[in-house]
Amino acid sequence: MTDLGPLIPRNRAAHPAAYDPDYKTSVTRSPNLPLLSMESTLTEETGPRFGHGLLGALDNNLILNWTKGAAPAIGERILMHGRVMDELGRPVPHTLVEIWQANAGGRYRHVKDGYLAPLDPNFGGCGRTITDESGYYQFLTIRPGAYPWPNRANDWRPMHIHLSVFGHSFGQRLITQLYFEGDPLIDHCPIAATVKSRSQLDRLVAPLDMAHARPLDFLAYRFDVVLRGRRQTMFENKLEGM
Amino acid sequence: MVQKLDMLVETASQTGGPYVHIGCIPTFAGLEGIYPEDLGKRAIEDGAQGEVITITGAVYDGMGWALRDAMCESWQADAKGRFPGQEGADPKVNGFARFAADGESGEFTLRTVKPGRVAMRGGGFQAPHIALWIVARGINTGLQTRIYFEDEDNSGDPLLARIEQRQRAETLIAKKTGDGLYRFDIRLQGEGETVFLDM
Ligand SMILES: [Fe+3]
Numbered sequence: 001m002t003d004l005g006p007l008i009p010r011n012r013a014a015h016p017a018a019y020d021p022d023y024k025t026s027v028t029r030s031p032n033l034p035l036l037s038m039e040s041t042l043t044e045e046t047g048p049r050f051g052h053g054l055l056g057a058l059d060n061n062l063i064l065n066w067t068k069g070a071a072p073a074i075g076e077r078i079l080m081h082g083r084v085m086d087e088l089g090r091p092v093p094h095t096l097v098e099i100w101q102a103n104a105g106g107r108y109r110h111v112k113d114g115y116l117a118p119l120d121p122n123f124g125g126c127g128r129t130i131t132d133e134s135g136y137y138q139f140l141t142i143r144p145g146a147y148p149w150p151n152r153a154n155d156w157r158p159m160h161i162h163l164s165v166f167g168h169s170f171g172q173r174l175i176t177q178l179y180f181e182g183d184p185l186i187d188h189c190p191i192a193a194t195v196k197s198r199s200q201l202d203r204l205v206a207p208l209d210m211a212h213a214r215p216l217d218f219l220a221y222r223f224d225v226v227l228r229g230r231r232q233t234m235f236e237n238k239l240e241g242m
Numbered sequence: 243m244v245q246k247l248d249m250l251v252e253t254a255s256q257t258g259g260p261y262v263h264i265g266c267i268p269t270f271a272g273l274e275g276i277y278p279e280d281l282g283k284r285a286i287e288d289g290a291q292g293e294v295i296t297i298t299g300a301v302y303d304g305m306g307w308a309l310r311d312a313m314c315e316s317w318q319a320d321a322k323g324r325f326p327g328q329e330g331a332d333p334k335v336n337g338f339a340r341f342a343a344d345g346e347s348g349e350f351t352l353r354t355v356k357p358g359r360v361a362m363r364g365g366g367f368q369a370p371h372i373a374l375w376i377v378a379r380g381i382n383t384g385l386q387t388r389i390y391f392e393d394e395d396n397s398g399d400p401l402l403a404r405i406e407q408r409q410r411a412e413t414l415i416a417k418k419t420g421d422g423l424y425r426f427d428i429r430l431q432g433e434g435e436t437v438f439l440d441m
Contacts, residue, residue, distance in 0.1 A: 006363075010252065011252060014251050014252050014254055015252075015254055015255045015383045016255060016256070017382070018381070018382055018383065020382065023257075025379050025380030026257075026382060027304075027380075028303040028304040028305050028307075028380070028431060029303050029309070029379075029381055029431065030304075030381075030382075030430070030431060031385070031431055031435055031436075032304075032431055032432065033435050033437075035438050035439060036404060036405065038400075038439070040441045041360070041362060041363070042319075042325065042360055042361065042362075042363070043317065043318075043319075043325075043368070043388075044373065044441045046317075047317060048317065048326065048336070048337060048338035049326075049327060050281060054278070054281065055277075065276055066273075066276060085250065086250075087249055088248075088249065088250070089248065089249075089250055096281070100261060100262070100264040100265030100266075109264065109271075109272070109273060110264060110272070111345075112260060112261075112311075113261070124268070124273050124276045125264050126264050126265045126268050126273060126276060126277075162261075164258075164262075164265055170317040170373055171441055174253060174255060174384075175256065175257075175258045175384060176253050176254060176255055176256045191256065191257060191259075192256075194256070194382050195254045197254075200251065200254040201254070203251075203254065204253070204254060204256070225253045226252050226253045227252065228252055
């Protein structure tokens with residue numbers, strides 16, 4: 001196995017702080033003590049690989065995967081697509097992307113979700129796919145509804161899709177959320193607001209992408225993901241103390 | 243002005259929220275059958291080399307309450323210290339597993355093989371360990387930590403050696419509770435707070 005070098009240290013300023021009192025659950029679930037920072041080792045530089053053989057044909061089609069194609073989900077049909085790359089702009093091919101979301105009414109198919117909006121009998125709410133050679137992925141789904149949640153007295157989540165990405169090393173592991181261009185709730189959401197840098201938050205907002213919308217069928221939203229890169233230099237393999 | 247660096251910024255993390263199971267382990271969330279099979283169901287297959295072990299534990303918040311909605315992922319080497327994908331790695335060791343805190347008790351279980359020591363880039367070895375990644379509602383960026391074992395020689399491990407307050411290193415060491423059985427509790431905050439990693 002060629003040594004691709006250590007992972008580039010994470011820029012923690014690009015991410016939310018663990019403790020954010022406006023997101024109340026974080027108050028007791030945030031470490032008080034500093035993280036132990038160290039250069040990555042083989043443990044963080046390797047990671048699980050998932051082959052296409054593990055996936056079903058409808059896994060990336062949330063409109064049809066719950067009913068196995070028998071009946072489509074209710075809601076605004078959308079294509080969610082984009083590229084996964086690393087900090088150096090290199091594509092991340094053959095990596096797993098998983099998503100989960102509420103239905104068009106803002107309700108999750110989950111025992112703990114008791115929101116008034118009904119379940120859609122034709123919608124499950126999860127999808128997964130593997131990026132192609134150039135790091136590209138796509139999902140067909142419906143646009144999720146906004147929903148209220150217990151936090152401050154009247155907090156609502158903007159329309160969003162949860163997204164989990166692996167990359168090629170365990171240290172690249174990332175979970176994030178996609179928001180939709182033009183949603184006025186984004187600026188009211190304490191979870192979105194855990195991202196303090198406006199440019200970083202803007203990058204979680206997927207633009208409407210009319211070029212990839214299919215007439216009389218679905219709209220499209222574009223969402224690119226950037227994972228940590230690797231620092232490969234010709235000095236990487238020197239022995240300690242040399 | 244200076245030349246422009248051609249670098250992108252990593253996408254910001256967001257909490258996995260309370261329904262992370264729907265996306266990662268849908269069968270656990272009650273969405274059985276939506277996929278052919280959930281990923282990360284087993285860390286090992288039958289016939290994996292080495293000692294088969296079971297690690298149980300829970301993730302506690304700052305009030306001492308066990309999280310009922312946490313999800314963990316583990317990544318580890320085989321009994322000889324080789325990761326899946328490396329030459330000679332045990333094909334029966336998947337290395338990767340996903341497991342959730344029980345919705346009632348908050349307890350989780352990981353069944354796997356005890357990993358071997360892992361070679362370092364600059365020479366030397368890391369003591370046997372399993373990498374853990376923890377997500378849940380209220381955790382804004384997934385937390386990285388490691389499980390080491392109290393019945394292994396941890397003296398030369400570079401990570402444990404970096405922990406200045408020796409008693410904090412104990413938070414990364416699973417306690418043997420029986421033959422092939424270990425206990426590993428994670429404390430997110432406060433007394434006995436687990437050492438979390440930035441690697
Ligand atoms: Fe959500």
